[in-house]
Each structure stands twice: as C-alpha cells, then as structure tokens.
Amino acid sequence: MKRLTTFLFVLCISFVQAQSFDHIVYKQEVNQAYMLAVKDAKYTESLQKLEAVKKKYGMLYGEDYRLQSYCYKKLGNDSLAAISLKTCWSVPSFDMRTLWYVEELQPDKLMEGFNEYENQLVNEGFENSAKIRPKNADSLIAVIDSLTYWDKFYRNQWHTNPDNKQFQDQLDLMNRVNEKLLEDMVRRIGFPGEKRLQLGEFCIWYVLVHSVGNEEFYQRMKPVFLNEVKIGNMSPWMYARWVDQHQFYYKLPSIYQTLTDHPFMNTEKERKQISKNRREIGLVDLDFSLPKF
Numbered sequence: 001m002k003r004l005t006t007f008l009f010v011l012c013i014s015f016v017q018a019q020s021f022d023h024i025v026y027k028q029e030v031n032q033a034y035m036l037a038v039k040d041a042k043y044t045e046s047l048q049k050l051e052a053v054k055k056k057y058g059m060l061y062g063e064d065y066r067l068q069s070y071c072y073k074k075l076g077n078d079s080l081a082a083i084s085l086k087t088c089w090s091v092p093s094f095d096m097r098t099l100w101y102v103e104e105l106q107p108d109k110l111m112e113g114f115n116e117y118e119n120q121l122v123n124e125g126f127e128n129s130a131k132i133r134p135k136n137a138d139s140l141i142a143v144i145d146s147l148t149y150w151d152k153f154y155r156n157q158w159h160t161n162p163d164n165k166q167f168q169d170q171l172d173l174m175n176r177v178n179e180k181l182l183e184d185m186v187r188r189i190g191f192p193g194e195k196r197l198q199l200g201e202f203c204i205w206y207v208l209v210h211s212v213g214n215e216e217f218y219q220r221m222k223p224v225f226l227n228e229v230k231i232g233n234m235s236p237w238m239y240a241r242w243v244d245q246h247q248f249y250y251k252l253p254s255i256y257q258t259l260t261d262h263p264f265m266n267t268e269k270e271r272k273q274i275s276k277n278r279r280e281i282g283l284v285d286l287d288f289s290l291p292k293f
Contacts, residue, residue: 021057023094023232027282029053030064038104038288043071062093069110082118085110089125092132093194095235097202098283133198140192141203143185147178148206178207179217186224190233201238208238212246229281236282257286 030053037046050068054060060068069084085107099105111122182204185192194201211217225242228234240256247254257266257274266274275285 020231022230024230024236024280024282026053026057027095027236028279029056030060031279031282031284033064034067034284034288037067037071037074038102039285041074043074047071060091061095062088062091063096063099065091066099066105066107066110070105073110078114078118081110082114082121086121086125086128089122090128090132092198094232095237095282096194097235098237102284102288129198134196137197141197144192144203144207147181148203175210175214179211179214182207182211183217183221183224186221186228186233190231191225191228191238193228193234193238195232201235205238205241208242209245212242212249218246226281240278240281240283256281256283 030050033046033049033053036042036049047068050060050064050071053064065084065088069081069088072078072081072084103109107122111119114122190196192201192204197203211221222243225234225239229236229239237258241258244254244256244258246252248259253270254274255277257278271286275287278284278286
C-alpha cells in the first residue's frame, strides 16, 4: 500500500487541471440540443444550438459530436454524419456513458447506409481515440487495477465463508484502505474519470461502488464529488450512479434512476422530480436516456 501511495504522489505531478468552466452548466446547455433532436425532431435547430455552445465554450465533447452526427443523419447528409462521428472519437469525451441508453445515438445506428469512404472516416476516428488518451492514463489505470485486485481478493475470501469473522475483518480493512486511497487520489489529482482515462473510466467503478455502504465516507465525499463534476473530472453519470447505488444499498428512493438493471415504476410526479434532479447535475431527462421497461 505504501508503494501505491508513493506511485500516486508521482502521478500527481504530471496531471493538469480540467477545463476551467462549470461543466454542469455546459451540459445543461448542450442537453437542450439533445431534447430538440431526440424529443422534438428539430434537427436543424439542434445543430444550431450545438454550434452556439461550441462558440461559447470553444469546444464540444465527443458525445456531443455523436448528437451532431445523428442530426446530419436525420437530415439525409451521410457525409457530414460520418465526419461528425469521426470527430466524436477524435476528441476527448466527458460523459459518453450517458448515451448508452439512447437507442437513436448508438454508432451502429448512425453508420447504417454509410458507403466505404464514410466507414473509413469513422475507422480513422477510432484510431485517433488512442492518440488523445491523457499522459499517464495507463499508469493511473494500473494503480486503480491494483486497488481492484485486492478488493476482489478479500471479497472472494469472504464469499467463501461469510460467517468467518477474520475474512469479514479483512474485507472491512480493505474497504477502508481503498476509500482512503481513493480520497487521496481525488484530492490530489481529481477524480479519475473519463477526462483522465478516456473510455477507460469505468475501471474505478468497482472501488467506488463498494464505498456506498460507508455513510461517513459518502456524506464526506458527496460534495467533493459534485465539485469534481463541476470542474470536469467526474462525469454526471458516474456521480448519479454512485448516489443511486447508495440509495439502493440503504433501501431509499432513487434520486437519478440510473440503476437500469433494476426495473422500476414511478408515478408521473416522481418521474418529473427525477428528471429535475437529473437536469440539476447535467443529465438529460429520464424519458430520453433510459430503455423503456
């Protein structure tokens, strides 16, 4: 563990700060383009909104170019749709996972009917994705993988004999160690999310999800994580999923309804509240981001 801590300290030196704007506000603005396209089928207006956001912030994230590709596709311009999809993979993403459940925005749907040249453009984008990985991303993933390995090691021991107090104590100690290392990591270099790891951000989930049963850690880190969303280190989806997992652990109502593997029933009032909760952290409305049960 000392070696891990030392390695983490070395990594801290080379990381730079995220974009200096409020990423929740950015997502709230760009999500208006999502609603225009997916809800209202106003594709030209959606493209105009994306262009306005790009002009204001000087950039769009990868997932937002996927929406741009979708709009061009619906307008019958496969050439521009292919260029946008290439750009999607060629620039950094921030919250790509939130699009997994929007059927219309899946790459295979967007690529339907593409000719050979257009498919080649998209493949070039995939190749470019390896070039935009931040420096030391692989080293950071190695640190996280080490935390995960020991988590799984002691958890598997406990599963073989859950009544063995020694195994339970070992697992509890491992959880505390990982929580401390995760907190140190976040406070030193920021949350190791999509911007840090580019499409490898889910590797931290195994450690993160096992912290939800520690109420003291949860309450202490919740405002810290929310700030990490604002400064662009932690994606809104990852934050929302962590909060919902805490709610599920304590048998409390869902806040953001991200646990799609658990069927749910909500009244219209509850669904409106959940959508409001989602918009407040930069996620799109409930009805346009989850599969229908």
